[in-house]
Amino acid sequence: MQVTDLTLSFGEKQVLDRFSLKIPQGVTVLSGPSGCGKTTLLRVIAGLEQPQSGQVEGIAPAETAFLFQEDRLFPWRTVEQHLTDVLPRSRWNEVPRWIALAELKGEERRRPAALSGGMRRRLALVRCLALGGKLYLLDEPFTGIDPERTRRLMAFLRELGTPVLLSSHETQVLSLADQVVQLGGYPLHIL
Numbered sequence: 001m002q003v004t005d006l007t008l009s010f011g012e013k014q015v016l017d018r019f020s021l022k023i024p025q026g027v028t029v030l031s032g033p034s035g036c037g038k039t040t041l042l043r044v045i046a047g048l049e050q051p052q053s054g055q056v057e058g059i060a061p062a063e064t065a066f067l068f069q070e071d072r073l074f075p076w077r078t079v080e081q082h083l084t085d086v087l088p089r090s091r092w093n094e095v096p097r098w099i100a101l102a103e104l105k106g107e108e109r110r111r112p113a114a115l116s117g118g119m120r121r122r123l124a125l126v127r128c129l130a131l132g133g134k135l136y137l138l139d140e141p142f143t144g145i146d147p148e149r150t151r152r153l154m155a156f157l158r159e160l161g162t163p164v165l166l167s168s169h170e171t172q173v174l175s176l177a178d179q180v181v182q183l184g185g186y187p188l189h190i191l
């Protein structure tokens with residue numbers, strides 16, 4: 001799958017200027033200064049934003065799974081219910097496995113207000129992964145997650161067998177990526 005010659009402006013502000021990218025298997029990390037267009041690019045691929053020109057090929061919006069920059073958890077649903085909400089009943093036996101991946105064992109009955117920021121982020125991430133898709137679009141998935149858990153989750157994403165496009169500023173995440181793409185401005189990190 002790939003995007004070709006994407007151009008998008010918000011009024012006078014040009015955010016994408018004939019931007020092209022091939023998205024292979026593995027984890028591709030979008031990096032670049034705040035406001036350079038990482039979220040906008042993810043939103044275009046997910047069909048949430050229309051570019052003025054250019055193409056997204058090999059993937060339909062409905063085949064993507066999107067993790068928003070905000071957790072978007074439901075205050076009244078427990079950890080476990082966040083997963084049963086997105087899985088068909090025939091797959092509820094997977095819930096313990098997703099909870100283990102999020103390292104939230106023992107927290108199944110808690111609601112988001114009783115979790116730490118990193119725990120909430122891990123729950124939002126595994127909910128997105130459980131939902132499934134042909135391409136995962138993850139906007140700052142590791143915010144608030146400690147480096148050791150980030151490393152374990154990156155290893156999982158690289159082995160998924162489904163391409164992942166994620167945005168991150170974290171040096172550790174860039175160093176663990178299969179592909180790093182610098183958007184806008186100056187290079188923040190040289191690998």
Ligand SMILES: Nc1ncnc2c1ncn2[C@@H]1O[C@H](COP(=O)(O)OP(=O)(O)OP(=O)(O)O)[C@@H](O)[C@H]1O
Binds near residue numbers: 015034036041
């Ligand atoms: N709906 C919108 N209307 C107008 N301007 C917008 C809109 N969405 C984004 N922008 C602008 O587009 C630019 C890129 O924003 P975007 O959120 O894609 O950046 P980003 O690289 O994801 O930033 P960050 O790392 O801070 O999340 C910014 O200048 C932002 O103000």
